[in-house]
Amino acid sequence: MRLKTTTILAGAATLAAAGLQAQSDWRPSYTLYGDPGLIEMPSGASDPDGQFSLTFGGFDLQQRGTLSFQITDRLGGSFRYSRLDEFSGPESGATYDRSFDVRFRFLDEGRYTPAMTVGLRDFLGTGRYSGEYIAATKTFGPDLRVTAGLGWGRLGTEGGFDNPLGVIDDRFEDRPRQDDAFFEEGGTVSTEAFFRGDAAVFGGIEYRLTEELTGVVEYSSDAYARESQAGTYDPESPLNFGLTYQPRENYILQAAYLNGNTLGLSATFTVNPNDRPTYGRRDPAPVPVAVRAAEVRAAQTWDRGRLPEATLRQLIVDTLDTEGQSVSAVELTDRQVRIRYTNTKYRTEAQAMGRITRILTQALPPSIELITLEPVRAGIPTSSATFRRSDIEELENTVGASQRLFERTQFSDAANTDAGLVDVQNDRPRFDYGIGPYITPRYFDPDQPISASIGLQFSADYYIQPNLVVSGLVRQEVVGPEDEASSGSALPPVRTNADLYGRDRNPTINRLQVAHYGRPAENLYSRVTVGYLERMFGGLSSELLWKPVDSRLALGAEVNYARQRDFDVLFDFQDYDVWTGHASAYYDLGNGFHAQLDAGRYLAGDWGATISLDREFANGWKVGAFVTRTDVSYEDFGEGSFDKGLRITIPTDWTIGTATRQEYSSTLRSLQRDGGARLSVDGRLYDVIRDSHPSEMQETWGRFWR
Amino acid sequence: MSRRMRILAPLIGALTLSACGSGNEENLSVIRSLRDAIFNQGESGAAARPQFSRQAIEESGQDFILAGVPSRGALALLQQAGTNRGAETWVAEDGVSATYRNGILIATKGLGPDLMAADVSGTVAALRQGGGTAVRTHEYLDGNDQIIRYRYECAVQSAGSERITIYERSYDTVKYEESCESGLQRFTNTFWVGQDGVVWKSRQLISPPVGYLDSERL
Known part of the structure; x- marks a missing residue:
């Protein structure tokens, strides 16, 4: 349990100190490239830890959509999707380009020192915007901020001079020509070019005119050399002038006059997972703890004549049901109760446990001192947490209660502990269905940067047993992208022909499968799924996971036989089939960082590995990046060279304020090709089971007393 | 309702109608919550004090706090x-x-940015002694669900006697003001304490985002 003793509370501004805080808290604005900075030039300062920003900026010739994330306090990154019009000369067509930035703040702003950042723009990709920089930013008084920096690459084209790094090594003096031959298929890290070639100085000042308006003047070291050469852009001056308008903390608009003749505009929206919005409904208060009188607490047994076990079991089922906890089995002894249940309401298992234990203090006979809770996911018990009722009584409403209770709670595995449990009837239906609209966005299509498939879907689940479920999903597309088949690669077309599926606009069976989950032994979890597993493939998927309850490490193995489905997405198959599978290692690095390594055979029969790194906030936000390299050459892979992408999850309860387990997830792939593609199976074990393990619960334990 | 809201309303309504089935219960509740969040933001404005007589309170045979x-x-x-x-x-x-110890607020639940727990033993002692200094500790959950703890240095001072009336019944009280400080944060709690030591009326901080809680013991 980490305890923060910071002295600035989100929202403290509503108290007396509002004025003071605003002055020292002048956050950087955003460039037309969507990174923290002035107009086109980057800043030495960075965003607050964890902040996301989405910027649309540009001018008539180039538009850029950028998602930036402050990965840690010092490290920031951006993903950008740009439209570059008249790319190869006047009247020529537009090209679309993806680019990634990283930046690292290596010096904090102090009384005399500026904040300093070293950054790489477009370090991965086709290099249209490639440039490196070191920038320093210093605030003077409440309203003035000055930035100065040194740029290379694109940022070293205006007033460039011999690279000062040439003193260290002659190789720094020349930058390789960054043309299409250099980048080939794009997507690789262009280390041979970093900080090479001419360097140039850039800088600027920002002056706060009013609370909401800031004036910006910048000297840009980007001469738009490629564009001038192509005759599509004619910078007359390196000076840019801008006005930024920030009506609310989360919105920034900027208008700029660029290079003496061009109007630029940008709009930025920011959100920080650490700042929970406070509108919306709130969870109702929990039932308070009922405290046993001292004289009955020592009781060794309870009178089953007055309160039969069956009656008590039903009472437990009924009362926990009011909190969205679906009880499946109960064991009662003189001094202990053990409950298996599925939490259907709260995002965190900690909050569910907090609610359950408090309700039980109201319902249980006084002699019962130990409360063991065994959360169930996918029909299998995932862990066991044992509380002393006296601790719950003692710690309620006390300072330090979260930390103390976590230390006193015993966690263990719940495998092979069925003996003694009595199955109970609950109201959870065996059949579950839903009809509703769906929307599946698609990004970065060369012709249509954002498109979506919209339609109606019908989903149903039938629980033969709690851990054996038949589920299906049928969709009818109403509106969808009209696409020609995209260019193939040298590999079997396992993903690039996605557009050929369901083109006739008839109903499609996107999923129809039977899934079984099990606990073969202590620390082991299993899954077998058979059927039409996803839109493009059907077959059999089996998985085994080793994850001791108190371990930060988990190991998994997955073996699948997959066969390509017919383009009508009904019952038939095509000829292509493949054995695919992975050995996986998962590690909880602490501080919310999680790493995953999967090595094995991919859908197109290629062998390789995927590395993923995610930052998971205790409030349910997740953001991560993954990279896959297989034995497919860059050339055979095609555009992008190898598979990589970003993923983000936003918990619904964060947005609306009331308890729900729902979340919104999206994966942004730079380009989906055939190499490094994985079977998309529902309900992989690691994510299903880990929420109730102590390393996860420790992060969210603050919600226990909520 | 702004223009944007008027455009959104039928859209959200349509979404609510078009989803059905038990599997969509959760979707529906999410949509409803969002709708409420968008349309019922103007909650503030003083609520009317409920009208009833002292006799009604006594006939109920129960204790109440008007908060x-x-x-x-x-x-x-x-x-x-x-x-x-x-x-x-x-x-x-x-x-x-709301949870009180000796009339001092130590926790709230269900308000969003709640006071998770508080140690107010110093304040309780200072009130008993007719004033003095006290240290109080508050715990909150931050935006990332981590417990954050503040330690406030407080000064409790008498602000004179006051006769207050709560639903037809009057009490002779001493009004105490407790001024607390921690870094840039500052707040003042006010207590009206009867001769029997009961806090009949108070205004106490819940959390910076929510502000104060007014309580009257009926």
Whole structure:
């Protein structure tokens, strides 16, 4: 349990100190490239830890959509999707380009020192915007901020001079020509070019005119050399002038006059997972703890004549049901109760446990001192947490209660502990269905940067047993992208022909499968799924996971036989089939960082590995990046060279304020090709089971007393 | 309702209607919550004090606290729901609870940015002694669900005697002001303490985002 003793509370501004805080808290604005900075030039300062920003900026010739994330306090990154019009000369067509930035703040702003950042723009990709920089930013008084920096690459084209790094090594003096031959298929890290070639100085000042308006003047070291050469852009001056308008903390608009003749505009929206919005409904208060009188607490047994076990079991089922906890089995002894249940309401298992234990203090006979809770996911018990009722009584409403209770709670595995449990009837239906609209966005299509498939879907689940479920999903597309088949690669077309599926606009069976989950032994979890597993493939998927309850490490193995489905997405198959599978290692690095390594055979029969790194906030936000390299050459892979992408999850309860387990997830792939593609199976074990393990619960334990 | 809201309303309505089935229960509740969040933001504004007589309170045979959160324009009658070693938890029908120790607020639940727990032993002692300094500790959950703890240095001072009336019954009280400070944070709690030591009326900080809680013992 980490305890923060910071002295600035989100929202403290509503108290007396509002004025003071605003002055020292002048956050950087955003460039037309969507990174923290002035107009086109980057800043030495960075965003607050964890902040996301989405910027649309540009001018008539180039538009850029950028998602930036402050990965840690010092490290920031951006993903950008740009439209570059008249790319190869006047009247020529537009090209679309993806680019990634990283930046690292290596010096904090102090009384005399500026904040300093070293950054790489477009370090991965086709290099249209490639440039490196070191920038320093210093605030003077409440309203003035000055930035100065040194740029290379694109940022070293205006007033460039011999690279000062040439003193260290002659190789720094020349930058390789960054043309299409250099980048080939794009997507690789262009280390041979970093900080090479001419360097140039850039800088600027920002002056706060009013609370909401800031004036910006910048000297840009980007001469738009490629564009001038192509005759599509004619910078007359390196000076840019801008006005930024920030009506609310989360919105920034900027208008700029660029290079003496061009109007630029940008709009930025920011959100920080650490700042929970406070509108919306709130969870109702929990039932308070009922405290046993001292004289009955020592009781060794309870009178089953007055309160039969069956009656008590039903009472437990009924009362926990009011909190969205679906009880499946109960064991009662003189001094202990053990409950298996599925939490259907709260995002965190900690909050569910907090609610359950408090309700039980109201319902249980006084002699019962130990409360063991065994959360169930996918029909299998995932862990066991044992509380002393006296601790719950003692710690309620006390300072330090979260930390103390976590230390006193015993966690263990719940495998092979069925003996003694009595199955109970609950109201959870065996059949579950839903009809509703769906929307599946698609990004970065060369012709249509954002498109979506919209339609109606019908989903149903039938629980033969709690851990054996038949589920299906049928969709009818109403509106969808009209696409020609995209260019193939040298590999079997396992993903690039996605557009050929369901083109006739008839109903499609996107999923129809039977899934079984099990606990073969202590620390082991299993899954077998058979059927039409996803839109493009059907077959059999089996998985085994080793994850001791108190371990930060988990190991998994997955073996699948997959066969390509017919383009009508009904019952038939095509000829292509493949054995695919992975050995996986998962590690909880602490501080919310999680790493995953999967090595094995991919859908197109290629062998390789995927590395993923995610930052998971205790409030349910997740953001991560993954990279896959297989034995497919860059050339055979095609555009992008190898598979990589970003993923983000936003918990619904964060947005609306009331308890729900729902979340919104999206994966942004730079380009989906055939190499490094994985079977998309529902309900992989690691994510299903880990929420109730102590390393996860420790992060969210603050919600226990909520 | 702004123009944007008028455009959104039918859209959200349509989404609510078009989803059905038990599997969509959760979707529906999410949509409803969002709708409420968008359309019912103007909660603030003073709520009317409920009208009833002292006789009605006495006939009910129960204790009540009339509690209000001025920043939200909310006012509710609380009833006692539990006692744990001197900590009394009172709940309102709308799912908000407040917990007091010797009349001093130590927790709230159901308000969003709640006071998770507080150590107020210093304040209790200072009130008993007719004033003095006290240290109080508050715990909150931050935006990332981590417990954050503040330690406030407080000064409790008498602000003179005051005769207050709560639903036809009058009390001779001493009004105390407790001024607290921690870094840039500052707040002042006010207590009206009767001769028997009962805090009949108070205004106490819940959390910076929510502001104060007004309580009257009926």
